[in-house]
Amino acid sequence: MTPFTVLESIAVPFIQDNVDTDTIIPSREIKAVSKRGLAGGLFAGLRYTEIGGRQENPDFVLNKPIYRNARILMSGKNFGCGSSREQAVWALAEYGFRAILAHSFNPIFRRNCIRNGIVPVELDVTKLLDAADHLVVDLDAQEVRDSKGRLWPFAIATEAKSMLRNGFDEIDLTLLRAAEIEAFRTRDRARRPWAYL
């Protein structure tokens, strides 16, 4: 995973509440047992003129020429609700998004972001709309800045920040504790034998 420090980009305003993972990537676009090859299916239901097609819908915000290289997405409440499919986050990452600014996030979606190098920034984005042409997401400082010097601080859990900042593989970190886990399991097994099949 690529470590995240500071990101500068134009931000795409996709301001709706309850954007679900079916909208981010419809189930029909998940065609292979793979974490890759998903960017084409991102927002497929809105981005293209017909189901299964690749003819771009010029009215959809992602297709506007100024947002072609945007790496920040802005949205409303409860972003990423619905299905736990991590393909939604893989598709966003493969397309090029590295930060999502939303009023709030679904819990599974937020965790999937952190494990794939996308920073979930919880903010009331309506305050940033006029600054969206150039935003800086600074993870170390935990703030979003615009070109006029305004800034919006955001909160992020220490562990999540450290994972994003360092690009750690969480499994490697936990495997360092294998002996501790094994000792815990041995004690627990005596206490709750029915939990072990």
Place this chain on the structure above:
Amino acid sequence: MGKTIFEKIWSEHCVSEINDEVGLLLIDRILLHERTGGVALQGLATAGRAVKAPHNCFATMDHVVDTLPGRTDETTMPTGKSFITATRAAAKAAGIRLFDIGDPRQGIVHVMSPEQAIVLPGLTLVCPDSHTLTQGALGALAWGIGSTEAEHALATSTLRVARPKTMRVTVEGLLHKGVTAKDLALFIIARFGSSGAKSHVVEYAGPAIDALDIEARMTLCNMTAEFGAFSAIIAPDMKVFAYLRGRPFAPDDTLWPKAVAHWRGLASDPDALFDIEHRVNASEVQPMVSWGTNPEQSIAIGDRVAPSMPNAEAAATRALNYMDLKPGSALEGLKIDAAFIGSCTNSRISDLRRAAAILRGRKVASGVRAICVPGSTTVKLQAEAEGLHKIFIEAGFEWRESGCSMCFFAGGESFGLHQRVITSTNRNFESRQGPNTRSHLASPETVAASALAGHISDPRMVQL
């Protein structure tokens, strides 16, 4: 100060506090299905990592597998077969039990797991599926995860979990006759909003919850995914113990007394504190139907659509346009094209029995496509032993093999463009059940009554 059931399970499973916010939790059960599980197992194998405790992991085929009679590995969903074969091969290589196509235990993961007593009170259980919290109905801490988290759980038998906050929803009084757990769930989500649970563990309590049977509790916990929760849980009681006794993976007779004694201690202490407390009165709940494209957009069946959510006018207008409705429209009497009974929300034997009681000796209205998909092969066989399938078939329902089926559109079967569907499922998102399909969420009773009438119809009006 007392502890909540969540806090008790958390401390019992906490191998280590990584920091103030995150605990390394022991994971007792990992469930996988072919849609998101295969890719996790594949990722693990690619990284050269082994499954730590394969005996505590289970896989099944539910999401992609066809539900048409005579099914094989071939699917109506293009490329679906690759998910089935990849998951089968990966489960075999990892030594994980798989309830495959043709196995009587096969079924929707959140239907088959309680049936097999894979989930037990006080366990931690995860699955890369957002409706995993269904299984909190048995007093387990069960939650949905992503595929990368699933790899972590498989490789280490643990997860790093940011400690969620707690919410209790106390449901006073009792549900009226003809009003179900599904209606209660939609009522709660409509009242507090689809992000109302804000990543909390939601504990349901109160007389109305005590009165629910185990399968109804599963329906309520299941819909808590649409409430924005981290998880849902109900303290295990005598009903739970009676439900589990003698099931395949339940503790055997020698362990049973010790297990039950342990489970009895799990309930939240009387002086336990929750971060948020809500109270609702069950007697206010009517049969509910969704009118929009999010479960929070639901009303009592006799009410009219009158979107009044603050700051949600644009969303409401968009939803009304999509659903081809107008502000002030009545839902009752709205003509439907299709009716669907199935999904991890409402496809268990009790759901089928209640729907069949409405359908018995009656016919689905002409022009309505009606489908019943039992939640597991076990449910299907039980229903057939009771003769319920005959009631469904004689009424004009398709009687299917078990699976998730048309709860979502994966490029294969769908209800078709702009079709209006009354459905016992959990999500009414745009194009969820097919291209521009219009889904109305409701209880199996309401689906059955509406299928008969050809329009959205109050099940309490059907003479039983």
